[in-house]
Amino acid sequence: MLLDLSEEHKEHLAFLPQVDSTVVAEFGRIAVEFLRRGSNPKIYEGAARKLSVSSDTVQHGVEGLTYLLTESSKLMISELDFQDSVFVLGFSEELNKLLLQLYLDNRKEIRTILSELAPDLPSYHSLEWRLDVQLASRSLRQQIKPSVTIKLHLNQNGDHSTKVLQTDPATLLHLVQQLEQALEEMKTNHCRRVVRNIK
Amino acid sequence: RPGPGGARPLLVAGQLIDFQWKLGVAISADSCKSLKLPCVTVALKVADGSGNITCKTFEMTVPQFQNFYSQFKEMASVLETF
Numbered sequence: 001m002l003l004d005l006s007e008e009h010k011e012h013l014a015f016l017p018q019v020d021s022t023v024v025a026e027f028g029r030i031a032v033e034f035l036r037r038g039s040n041p042k043i044y045e046g047a048a049r050k051l052s053v054s055s056d057t058v059q060h061g062v063e064g065l066t067y068l069l070t071e072s073s074k075l076m077i078s079e080l081d082f083q084d085s086v087f088v089l090g091f092s093e094e095l096n097k098l099l100l101q102l103y104l105d106n107r108k109e110i111r112t113i114l115s116e117l118a119p120d121l122p123s124y125h126s127l128e129w130r131l132d133v134q135l136a137s138r139s140l141r142q143q144i145k146p147s148v149t150i151k152l153h154l155n156q157n158g159d160h161s162t163k164v165l166q167t168d169p170a171t172l173l174h175l176v177q178q179l180e181q182a183l184e185e186m187k188t189n190h191c192r193r194v195v196r197n198i199k
Numbered sequence: 200r201p202g203p204g205g206a207r208p209l210l211v212a213g214q215l216i217d218f219q220w221k222l223g224v225a226i227s228a229d230s231c232k233s234l235k236l237p238c239v240t241v242a243l244k245v246a247d248g249s250g251n252i253t254c255k256t257f258e259m260t261v262p263q264f265q266n267f268y269s270q271f272k273e274m275a276s277v278l279e280t281f
Contacts, residue, residue: 127229128228128229128230129228129229130225130227130228130229130234131225131226131227131228132223132224132225132226132238133223133224133226134221134222134223135222135223135224136221136222137219137220137221137222138218138219138220138221139219145223147223164256
């Protein structure tokens with residue numbers, strides 16, 4: 001599968017052959033760092049001064065390179081397809097090789113970062129529990145009623161939330177049995193077959 | 200009763216529908232295996248201006264509950280002077 005680069009994208013990338021290959025390698029490093037931690041516009045200004053170009057040119061160059069790397073990583077295109085996609089830019093063989101190396105070196109990490117962008121259901125973070133005995137309520141005195149209070153800590157898209165639940169020991173036992181049953185399902189032939197076929 | 204400027208006062212605060220409580224003792228927890236902590240749980244049902252009912256539950260230790268109780272005792276004594 002070949003990448004379809006827009007005219008604007010090609011224009012932005014056209015800055016790369018105008019600088020040294022060490023600069024392109026540095027842009028590659030900056031691009032991946034920005035994917036990890038977010039962009040920092042001050043870097044563009046420093047580089048622009050050193051290269052005697054506008055900071056917009058530097059920004060477009062880095063962003064163009066970032067997009068090239070993320071699109072290639074996202075689609076998991078082969079080495080050959082990457083080389084063919086970049087070939088249309090008319091760069092030198094040395095630059096093409098450098099870009100391919102940047103792709104292969106960073107693909108795995110970029111894919112890990114991209115996987116975190118999928119929409120998220122709240123997921124389990126941790127759990128606190130407490131065993132109580134209820135002795136009285138507004139409606140009934142002289143009780144001895146055991147109950148379990150659970151504080152469920154959840155994560156969703158980086159946000160933390162909590163949910164407090166209360167149940168009696170018999171229901172808790174049932175809950176544990178249901179969860180154990182769900183785990184057991186993973187070991188059935190059917191599940192094993194499906195997982196094997198996906199791999 | 201109209202407020203200043205003739206505007207009708209909005210019902211900002213909700214209306215208390217139900218007040219339930221229970222008293223229990225916490226015996227054990229994941230962070231502390233041996234407890235003997237009396238605890239009051241209160242569940243309030245409140246209706247907002249548009250009739251939506253929300254339930255707010257909270258817990259209090261005995262000292263917290265004593266503070267809670269003293270607020271109501273104070274409110275009751277002030278009401279008696281009306």
